[in-house]
Amino acid sequence: MSGMHAWLTATETTSKRQAHLQTWYLAWLRLRANPLTLFGMAVLAGLILTAILAPWIAPAGFDDQSLTHRLLPPSAANWFGTDDLGRDIFSRLVHGARITLMIAALVAVIAAPIGLLVGTAAGYFGGWVDAVLMRINDIFLSFPGLILALGFVAALGPGIRNTIIAIALTAWPSIARLARAETLTIRHSDYIAAVRIQGASSLRIITRHIMPMCLPSVIVRITLNMAGIILTAAGLGFLGLGAQPPMPEWGAMLSAGRSHISGAWWLSTVPGIAILLTSLAFNLVGDGLRDVLDPRSGR
Amino acid sequence: MNRPARSFRLPAFAALALVAASGAAQAATPRDALVMAWNLDALITFDPAQIGEVNGNDIIVGNVCSTLVNYDPKDVSHMLPSAAESWSVSPDGLTLTLKLRADLKFPDGHAATAADAAWSLQRVLQLGFFGAATLTQWGFTKDHALEQIRATDDHTLVLTLDKPYPVDLLLSAIFAQNVATILDRDAGTKNAKTTEGRSDYGNAFFKTAPICVGPYHVSRWDANDVVVLERNDIYFGPKPKMRRIILRHVPESSAERLLLEKGDIDIARLLSPEDLKALEANKDIHIEQTLMQSLSYVAMNTDDPILANPKVREALRYLIDYDGLAKTVLQYQGQPRASLVPEGAFAALDHTEGEPFTLDLAKAKQLITEAGYPDGFSKKMILSANSTSPAIAQHIASNAAKIGIKIDLEQMADSNLFTRGRNRDFQLQLVGWGATYPDADSMVSRHATNPDKRTEAKLTGYPVWRTGWQNLDINAKADAARLERDPARRTAIYRDIQIFMMHNGPIAYFAQTIRPIAWRTMVKDFSVGPFTVDYGSASK
Numbered sequence: 001m002s003g004m005h006a007w008l009t010a011t012e013t014t015s016k017r018q019a020h021l022q023t024w025y026l027a028w029l030r031l032r033a034n035p036l037t038l039f040g041m042a043v044l045a046g047l048i049l050t051a052i053l054a055p056w057i058a059p060a061g062f063d064d065q066s067l068t069h070r071l072l073p074p075s076a077a078n079w080f081g082t083d084d085l086g087r088d089i090f091s092r093l094v095h096g097a098r099i100t101l102m103i104a105a106l107v108a109v110i111a112a113p114i115g116l117l118v119g120t121a122a123g124y125f126g127g128w129v130d131a132v133l134m135r136i137n138d139i140f141l142s143f144p145g146l147i148l149a150l151g152f153v154a155a156l157g158p159g160i161r162n163t164i165i166a167i168a169l170t171a172w173p174s175i176a177r178l179a180r181a182e183t184l185t186i187r188h189s190d191y192i193a194a195v196r197i198q199g200a201s202s203l204r205i206i207t208r209h210i211m212p213m214c215l216p217s218v219i220v221r222i223t224l225n226m227a228g229i230i231l232t233a234a235g236l237g238f239l240g241l242g243a244q245p246p247m248p249e250w251g252a253m254l255s256a257g258r259s260h261i262s263g264a265w266w267l268s269t270v271p272g273i274a275i276l277l278t279s280l281a282f283n284l285v286g287d288g289l290r291d292v293l294d295p296r297s298g299r
Numbered sequence: 300m301n302r303p304a305r306s307f308r309l310p311a312f313a314a315l316a317l318v319a320a321s322g323a324a325q326a327a328t329p330r331d332a333l334v335m336a337w338n339l340d341a342l343i344t345f346d347p348a349q350i351g352e353v354n355g356n357d358i359i360v361g362n363v364c365s366t367l368v369n370y371d372p373k374d375v376s377h378m379l380p381s382a383a384e385s386w387s388v389s390p391d392g393l394t395l396t397l398k399l400r401a402d403l404k405f406p407d408g409h410a411a412t413a414a415d416a417a418w419s420l421q422r423v424l425q426l427g428f429f430g431a432a433t434l435t436q437w438g439f440t441k442d443h444a445l446e447q448i449r450a451t452d453d454h455t456l457v458l459t460l461d462k463p464y465p466v467d468l469l470l471s472a473i474f475a476q477n478v479a480t481i482l483d484r485d486a487g488t489k490n491a492k493t494t495e496g497r498s499d500y501g502n503a504f505f506k507t508a509p510i511c512v513g514p515y516h517v518s519r520w521d522a523n524d525v526v527v528l529e530r531n532d533i534y535f536g537p538k539p540k541m542r543r544i545i546l547r548h549v550p551e552s553s554a555e556r557l558l559l560e561k562g563d564i565d566i567a568r569l570l571s572p573e574d575l576k577a578l579e580a581n582k583d584i585h586i587e588q589t590l591m592q593s594l595s596y597v598a599m600n601t602d603d604p605i606l607a608n609p610k611v612r613e614a615l616r617y618l619i620d621y622d623g624l625a626k627t628v629l630q631y632q633g634q635p636r637a638s639l640v641p642e643g644a645f646a647a648l649d650h651t652e653g654e655p656f657t658l659d660l661a662k663a664k665q666l667i668t669e670a671g672y673p674d675g676f677s678k679k680m681i682l683s684a685n686s687t688s689p690a691i692a693q694h695i696a697s698n699a700a701k702i703g704i705k706i707d708l709e710q711m712a713d714s715n716l717f718t719r720g721r722n723r724d725f726q727l728q729l730v731g732w733g734a735t736y737p738d739a740d741s742m743v744s745r746h747a748t749n750p751d752k753r754t755e756a757k758l759t760g761y762p763v764w765r766t767g768w769q770n771l772d773i774n775a776k777a778d779a780a781r782l783e784r785d786p787a788r789r790t791a792i793y794r795d796i797q798i799f800m801m802h803n804g805p806i807a808y809f810a811q812t813i814r815p816i817a818w819r820t821m822v823k824d825f826s827v828g829p830f831t832v833d834y835g836s837a838s839k
Binding site for chain 1: 553571572573574576577620623624626627628684686689690692693694696697700707708709710711
């Protein structure tokens, strides 16, 4: 083990592979040094495992109703109690993790490439391309995220697919901004000029030489955004515009528990805590990643 | 459900602040005043010709403005004299004569006559507000108002009808309603405003202070704060025991509950099922549950080829746990009802006969198999995002899934839900409907009779048209029942219609609305009906 450690921290590397692995290992060491980040990663890892293994972890289905067992407080049989249709809240929460993670992942997968492409193109070409793309970007940025998502969902119709589209539409502009700023700092670098003289096309320069340089900050940004994405999804669910019943979306669960808040606190509290913990975890991990991936910070 | 969206609950500290402001001492309400808390934000007018929302109706009808006849509080399908002491109808059934009491007086003491009553009815037609339909659906028109509604002497009101309707039906549908009250004609004409050559018949004047024959008059109305009614000592009926009625605007259930527990109010009108449950154990508080004349239901659009099959529609009725819902999700809010005529109305099927269905998955499975869909099918249900709708819809969808029917739910704002319904743009719709008078005719004429089933007919006011369903035999029966003057024969026709609709109709009713009101037990004899609440009956 110590031999491995020595190999991974050797000041002189003997192979390209060793150098790559060293970068990752050192990043991991820095991440590990931050207990808050570790906590966040543990929560996220637990969440991902829960989502994958949901059918095996949950003691009941997410829509197993029983009017005779409604509004039961937390107990050994129902860890987080039951809701107004007698469904086990723990089981719903576990299945809901899938929805939350799916929304977060799909939004990231849709919004990150769009933002990256728009931002780098605007930054690289400048001029009217930059003006047009950035003004469109400004239009999107001038609305609060939730309001814009609300508008899109109202136009597209409620449902989980439209929720994802709506949130992705509100998530790309901040990434585009960031990618553009990064591009501006590197577009006149010598290595870019060298590639251009060699005859590389604009597309090749952007995708092969600029985008990789923007990627770390975009990853940090999207991780930090993830908390906002989850809150927006929960907000839409709360307003009845997100996932439709009986889907156990956390925001919708919280909203459904609202009318029982004085008599059955667990209906709203449990999904509320789940939303809080997940958003917090994404924020902590995002902070940790920034410390690690941003070469200008710390060290 | 067909009721305004319930606003989001404020946190409990708002309620605590209210209690703190009212002082730590146990402030009892005055001995001669009844203090009621309610959400009064929908209140816009007190003119009986104009009121359309629940607050205005509750405060004015029977309390500030007596109606010509009253519903019997014990049996609303039976009519009692009020400002009119007797009535008679001509042999051909086309002339209705109402004899008014001789001792009718306005709050200032001057006599009210049949001329005032006739003017009050005529102005409803002239003004043409929402309530005018109460008269126009029985053949009264704006152009012929003066000939159709006449005062032949000080105490005789004569009405000319276009068809020989049964008297009890007319009394229930018109003369116990807000439009049939007696306003002061002199004050109305003196204070009338004329815009573009059209008189407002004193509407602007009566809006805040109607001058009516009744047990109380409005002495103060501060919007979104308080309404105060003072007793009229010259009222013709039994003298109200409370000198003053105070209605406080408290739009929060939890705040009302605390005020009631502390004795700062006598009656709470807006309590959530949660708060009612908490109050149930309190022996100082009584919870009165009144059976209203409204129903909750699932409408099935027969434009859809699968839902056009009556067996499929009947199967859906076996997917609802009527008793289970009433005891749990609809506690304090509804009781089981499957007939289209709500219990309590004239000719309504009784409790048992009006609710023959139970949750029976085997039976439902058998019905869809007979209909040719043994493997089930997929349908979409639209519903309100508010109140109990989501829980009820999930209950039905979960039972449907057990026999292979997949019901996808789509929640939406109430306004959207109603528009989709009126546009016939749905497969299944979860909504509600309130009868306007306690007679089978009120529901049957809208929920069973469909004069024209074509989409382009746009009969959006008929829920049955929205489902695209029509049965000419039912149309004929309903028309005959409307003009049948023998109560026994009338009841028999409505019985046939109800039983047929329950098994073949396009609408699956599952609950009749209950309105809960909580009061401190020192309040006695408070008479609460589905259409009117008699403030004057209360004592303490």
